Amino acid sequence: MIPFGDRLAAAMDERGPLCVGIDPHPKLLQAWGLEDSAESLRTFTTAVYEGCAPYAAALKPQVALFERHGSAGLAVLEELFARAAEDRVLIVADAKRGDIGSTMKAYADAWLSTCSPLGTDSVTLSPYLGFESLRPALDAAAANQRGTFVLALTSNPEGKSVQHVGKTEDTGAVAKQIIAAATAENTAQTWERMGSCGLVVGATVGEALHDLAIDLSAFNGPILSPGYGAQGASAKDLYRVFAGVESQVLVNSSRGVLSAGPQVADLAQAAQMARADLVAARG
Ligand SMILES: O=C(O)c1cc(=O)[nH]c(=O)n1[C@@H]1O[C@H](COP(=O)(O)O)[C@@H](O)[C@H]1O
Numbered sequence: 153m154i155p156f157g158d159r160l161a162a163a164m165d166e167r168g169p170l171c172v173g174i175d176p177h178p179k180l181l182q183a184w185g186l187e188d189s190a191e192s193l194r195t196f197t198t199a200v201y202e203g204c205a206p207y208a209a210a211l212k213p214q215v216a217l218f219e220r221h222g223s224a225g226l227a228v229l230e231e232l233f234a235r236a237a238e239d240r241v242l243i244v245a246d247a248k249r250g251d252i253g254s255t256m257k258a259y260a261d262a263w264l265s266t267c268s269p270l271g272t273d274s275v276t277l278s279p280y281l282g283f284e285s286l287r288p289a290l291d292a293a294a295a296n297q298r299g300t301f302v303l304a305l306t307s308n309p310e311g312k313s314v315q316h317v318g319k320t321e322d323t324g325a326v327a328k329q330i331i332a333a334a335t336a337e338n339t340a341q342t343w344e345r346m347g348s349c350g351l352v353v354g355a356t357v358g359e360a361l362h363d364l365a366i367d368l369s370a371f372n373g374p375i376l377s378p379g380y381g382a383q384g385a386s387a388k389d390l391y392r393v394f395a396g397v398e399s400q401v402l403v404n405s406s407r408g409v410l411s412a413g414p415q416v417a418d419l420a421q422a423a424q425m426a427r428a429d430l431v432a433a434r435g
Contacts, residue, residue, distance in 0.1 A: 156274055156299030157338070157346035160374050163209040163242050164402065169434065170427045171244065171376065172204040173406025174213040174232070180407070184414035190224030193217075196413070197232050201241070203419030204409060207427050210242040210273075212376075212404055226270070233272045243272040244301060244376065244402075250278030253285050260292035264300075274299035276352060276376070280314060283333040290349060294341055299348040299374070304330045305361070307354025307379035316364060325364040331371060338372040346400060347373040355379035355390040355403070368397045375401045381408025381426070387433030398434050 154162075176196045178188045186192035197213070205211060213232060218225035229245075236243045249259040262268050263275040274293070277286050279302050286302065293300045305315055305327045319325040324332075331351060338347025351371065353361075356379035361368065368375070375394065379385040380403050387403075394401045405426050412422035 153297040155297050155341070155343045156293065156348040157343050157350070157373055159273070159297075160209065160242060160299065160402065161345035164399075167207060167209050168427045169401055169403050169430050170208045170423065171210045171212050171402045171404045172200060172208045172409050172423055172426075173246070173378075173404050174200050174211055175406040175410060176214075176217045177407070180410055180413070183411070186414070190221040190228060193221060193225055193228045194231070197228055199414055199416050200410065200419060201232065201235065203413075203416040204423040205236075205239070205241045207420065207423040209402060210244050211236065212244040212246050212406075214406065215245055215247040230269045233270065236272070243274065244299075245270070245272050245275045248276045248278050248303065249289070250281050250286065252281060253287055256285055257288035260289040264289060264292040264296055264298045266296050271296075272298075274301060274348075274350070276301045276303065278303050279330050279333075283330055290337055293348055297348075299350060301350040301352050301374070301376045302330060302334050304334070304351045305353045305357045305366075307356045307383055307385075311354075312360075316360070319364050324366075327360075328364055328366050331366060331368070334373060335371050350374040350376055350402075352376045352378070353393070354383075355385035355393060356383055357393055358389075361393065368394070368400075371397065371400070373400070376404060377401050378404040378406075380430075381405040382411075387429045390430075391433050391435075403430055 265271045315327040337349040350373045409422045412418045
């Protein structure tokens with residue numbers, strides 16, 4: 153199978169830079185006229201899939217919003233993953249996993265193996281127990297042609313208290329070290345267009361890359377960027393942050409697109425508009 157990074161690069165060539173988040177928040181379910189139940193997650197997920205998959209390089213289900221419904225919620229995710237695999241629609245499972253290495257192996261088995269019911273194309277990871285604690289997931293992704301997105305500079309304002317620490321030291325800020333580790337990870341793999349170890353950098357980080365002396369031009373993988381739309385970053389803000397690495401950026405929008413539901417045609421129109429907005433700003 154083609155490595156994840158190359159599959160994502162091809163999907164972005166074909167369908168553009170948009171990733172639509174599948175975030176069935178209770179308030180959105182209500183706004184769609186649905187009750188807060190696992191069956192509603194199925195209706196919600198199906199509508200987003202059918203409306204948005206043609207206009208998005210990937211879909212990113214927010215796992216927490218499925219876990220709220222226990223095993224019935226996870227069953228909806230399993231169904232989504234099976235359908236997407238059949239249709240070759242790329243999935244980023246937004247599970248933000250991170251634990252000590254021995255436990256991390258179990259998370260890797262769950263999300264990145266080829267025989268687990270929750271195994272899918274890629275998963276988000278938190279490196280804040282140490283980047284190397286992610287090793288089992290990084291190795292599983294490489295072995296199974298799957299991908300990871302490692303949190304580097306998150307879109308929330310609180311992230312700074314951890315991610316910006318150390319900026320005046322020789323090693324640079326924590327986020328800078330995470331980015332260097334992800335770059336090295338991709339350097340050790342074989343791929344054509346992009347490596348399969350991605351980063352998460354929020355569209356809302358403003359001047360942080362400059363302030364932390366981070367140069368993303370050396371980074372050789374995909375950059376998942378949330379924060380566009382509902383969190384306030386415009387397409388212009390986003391491409392100002394990512395000047396020079398535009399082609400690597402997979403831009404997530406969840407509520408910004410999902411608020412157009414519940415009709416499939418309206419979701420499709422919202423996804424097309426978001427994609428057009430991004431493509432125009434990217435130039
Ligand atoms: O990993 C993520 O996707 C993520 C990282 C981050 O720094 N900020 C962030 O908002 N996210 C996720 O991206 C989605 C953003 O949703 P909207 O703000 O509705 O577009 C949510 O599912 C968040 O959990």
